[in-house]
Amino acid sequence: MRSFIVALAVGLAALFLAVAPAQAEKLRIALQKTGTLGWELAVIKAFGLGKEAKLDIDVTELASTDAGKIAIQGGGTDLILSDWLWVARQRAQGQKLTFYPHSCAIGAVMTKNPEIKNVSDLAGKTLGVAGGPLDKSWLMLKAYALKDGVDLDKSATVLYGAPPLIAEKALQGEIDAALEFWNFAADLEAQGFARAIELTDVEKALGAKGCVVVTGYVFDEGFAARNKDPLARFFAMTSKAKRLIATSDRAWGAVIAQRLASKDARTLDVYRKRYVAGAPQRPIAEEEADARTLYGALAAVGGEKLIGPGKTLDPGTFYKGAEDRPN
Missing domain, CATH: 3.40.190.10 (Periplasmic binding protein-like II)
Known part of the structure; x- marks a missing residue:
């Protein structure tokens, strides 16, 4: 009888573990409050996309992009938004950061x-x-x-x-x-x-074949190696938020327009149009090829003050661990 009770307890415990929801994995993000990543995270919260992706997003709002760079270099956050040119410069100086596309919106x-x-x-x-x-x-x-x-x-x-x-x-x-x-x-x-x-x-x-990504998620290579699956879910989740902003009047009107309450209707229409046009659509290899072309043009004009000691775009600048794009 005792052995039966023990076996039953073990079976129930195994059943509980099988059906219990997986604990959400935490990702720390440092961002500018007014940036478009803030838009996407607001939509993610409003539509429950974080729970769906089994992610716990810990957001730190910063006053400037420079503050984000300090945070990622010091290990105070897992991800920030910056540009591939800065990432390439950091890699040339020995810091193994890497970049995943967020937006090709440009002025x-x-x-x-x-x-x-x-x-x-x-x-x-x-x-x-x-x-x-x-x-x-x-x-x-x-x-x-x-x-x-x-x-x-x-x-x-x-x-x-x-x-x-x-x-x-x-x-x-x-x-x-x-x-x-x-x-x-x-x-x-x-x-x-x-x-x-x-x-x-x-x-x-200057030689690019398409709309070149401008800003992207920046994170450490070591962090990426340890968190490949959470990162893939995060990128898929933010892509879904982008699609909602583009196609859902609820996402735009109830979430984004509220964040841009000082803008009139005409300005909001222009913002939405330009934001949607800036969503990356191309495979990473095409983005990287265009970035390499522009890197050469920028290096010729900006010199070492701009790019640092790197003469060409480091092959590891673009993150290759989420090959499911375009979404």
Whole structure:
């Protein structure tokens, strides 16, 4: 009788373990509060996608992208958003970070001056540049202009500044054109500014075959090796959130539009259009090939100040552990 009770207890315990839900695995993410990853995480929460993916997402909101870089380098977080160029530089300096695509949304040269339609039209004009002299978009625009025989450093008056400041100067008519990040370009577009020079066209002129990923998830190679399955579920989950933002009025209206409550209906429409256009659709190998091409163009203009000691894009820059894209 005693042996029967013991066997029954063992059987019940095994049955409980078989049907008990697996404990959600935790991923720590550090992000800027206003970024689009915040949009996706809000949709994930609203639609219960984290529970479905068996993931516990621990979010730390940061004031700047630089704070995220410090956090990932110091082991204070598992994932951040940054760009592949920064990852390549860190790898050249010995830190084995790797990158997985999040968005190819990129800005444009915005203007209300009908005379500005291409880079040669910027000669003699005042151009505001969001970021500094080593900003990727600016360096690509410079390289593109040089192909047409235009040296923007010499032919235009260039003013650098934070994206909100450049946008404000454009709205006030203090500059002739503004090279802006995608979301600030969307704000200006909604205010009647024209997208005189699309940076997607600039990328293609420099040799890219498609819309090149700009930002992505950055994490340590060692972390990736230990967490391949949770990472794959995380990427699938965020891709599902992207699709919901693109297709679901509930996801957009009840979640995203609430986060952008200060924007009017016209601006919201532009934001959604540009966000959806920026969703990566290509296999990792194609993204990496275009990044390698642009890396060469950027290195030629920015030099070691931009890329560090690396002369070519390190083969490990792009993460290959989630080969299920495009979703």
